[in-house]
Amino acid sequence: MRNLLYIGNKLSSKGKTATTIDTLSKALTAEGYTVKAVSNKKNKLLRLFDMLLSIVKNKNWADYVLIDTYSTQNFYYAYLCSQLCRFLKLKFIPILHGGDLPNRLKKNPKLCKSIFNNALVNVAPSEYIQSNFISLGYKNITIIPNAIDLDNYSFKQRTIEDVKLLWVRSFSKLYNPRLAVAILKAIQNRGIKASLTMVGPDNDGSLEDTKAYAESLNIVVNFTGKLSKKEWIKRSFDHNIFINTTNFDNMPVSVIEAMALGLPVISTNVGGLPFLIENEIDGVLVAPNSVDAFVSEIVAFMANHQKVEKLTIEARKKVEQYSWQVVKVKWKLILT
Numbered sequence: 001m002r003n004l005l006y007i008g009n010k011l012s013s014k015g016k017t018a019t020t021i022d023t024l025s026k027a028l029t030a031e032g033y034t035v036k037a038v039s040n041k042k043n044k045l046l047r048l049f050d051m052l053l054s055i056v057k058n059k060n061w062a063d064y065v066l067i068d069t070y071s072t073q074n075f076y077y078a079y080l081c082s083q084l085c086r087f088l089k090l091k092f093i094p095i096l097h098g099g100d101l102p103n104r105l106k107k108n109p110k111l112c113k114s115i116f117n118n119a120l121v122n123v124a125p126s127e128y129i130q131s132n133f134i135s136l137g138y139k140n141i142t143i144i145p146n147a148i149d150l151d152n153y154s155f156k157q158r159t160i161e162d163v164k165l166l167w168v169r170s171f172s173k174l175y176n177p178r179l180a181v182a183i184l185k186a187i188q189n190r191g192i193k194a195s196l197t198m199v200g201p202d203n204d205g206s207l208e209d210t211k212a213y214a215e216s217l218n219i220v221v222n223f224t225g226k227l228s229k230k231e232w233i234k235r236s237f238d239h240n241i242f243i244n245t246t247n248f249d250n251m252p253v254s255v256i257e258a259m260a261l262g263l264p265v266i267s268t269n270v271g272g273l274p275f276l277i278e279n280e281i282d283g284v285l286v287a288p289n290s291v292d293a294f295v296s297e298i299v300a301f302m303a304n305h306q307k308v309e310k311l312t313i314e315a316r317k318k319v320e321q322y323s324w325q326v327v328k329v330k331w332k333l334i335l336t
Helices: 020-030 044-057 075-088 101-107 109-116 127-135 177-189 206-216 229-236 253-261 291-303 305-322 324-334
Strands: 003-007 034-038 064-069 092-096 122-124 141-143 163-168 194-199 222-225 241-244 265-268 284-286
Touching: 003 020, 003 044, 003 075, 020 034, 020 064, 020 324, 034 044, 044 075, 064 075, 075 092, 075 109, 101 109, 101 127, 122 127, 127 141, 163 177, 163 229, 163 253, 163 291, 177 194, 177 206, 177 291, 194 229, 206 222, 229 253, 241 253, 241 291, 253 265, 253 305, 265 291, 284 291, 291 305, 305 324
Parallel strands: 003 034, 003 064, 064 092, 092 122, 122 141, 163 194, 163 241, 194 222, 241 265, 265 284
Antiparallel strands: none
16 A cells, blocks of 8 residues: 655644544545644644655655645645655645635646646545636646545434524634624524524634624524534534535535535535535525525525425435545545
């Protein structure tokens, strides 16, 4: 089996949400690959230095370097690491996560070409990212979806009498957590009994901002902070609608997980979401930053149990393609 150096933000031990570097490195290790994953340094400069140093230290050991590639500030980590790999003649594979990567391709075309045109292959988790890359002339790109272990997600049909909303993300302005609070307020203003649980750690100060916003509206929101996967899945069975309020996104694992669990999903129609959710077939897509659109769909769910049942059954069928048993075959074809 091959030796893999995985470069990314391995910060789950520092209070951040577990990301692909945590889940994929573990899954590949279970398949027999030897994986070294870096970096867990909290300070951004130290983390970058650790990433670059790890590439140098392992230049004669690693068969491939996997590089988590995002669209915001962490894009520059990927750029510098990829260029070091080029200098050392190491085969590198960018894994394209950032929901705003299409704009990054246009904003920094020279930097992007130096990364993506020199990669062994670029791995996109969705047709959304792939199609945007292809439209700008990139050809060396393949789709490997974000994977989940379906055995960990028990499907449960829900009835919606009282509204019990669930939101699961890290608290970041990009994901618009305030909108979830505004949705709860609007539902309660209609005289509907409703609650909201928001699960996730703070990323940029948005957690305290969202708490303050809820307090200003005089409503109670259950902020759990970061939970383990097992903990939030357990709590999910006490909820009956999953809302995704983001303004930018790619292929969020939390939405895939909600679909696997039988939670009907209402999501903003942005980024890669329409490539994951077929509107009115296996979920519902609404305009971004629209309280009224979310509320309207929630009320429709309450009035139509058959619709909810149909959506959730189709959603579970769809996410079976994201099972690790399916996805691992695609990784093995690359990592030969």
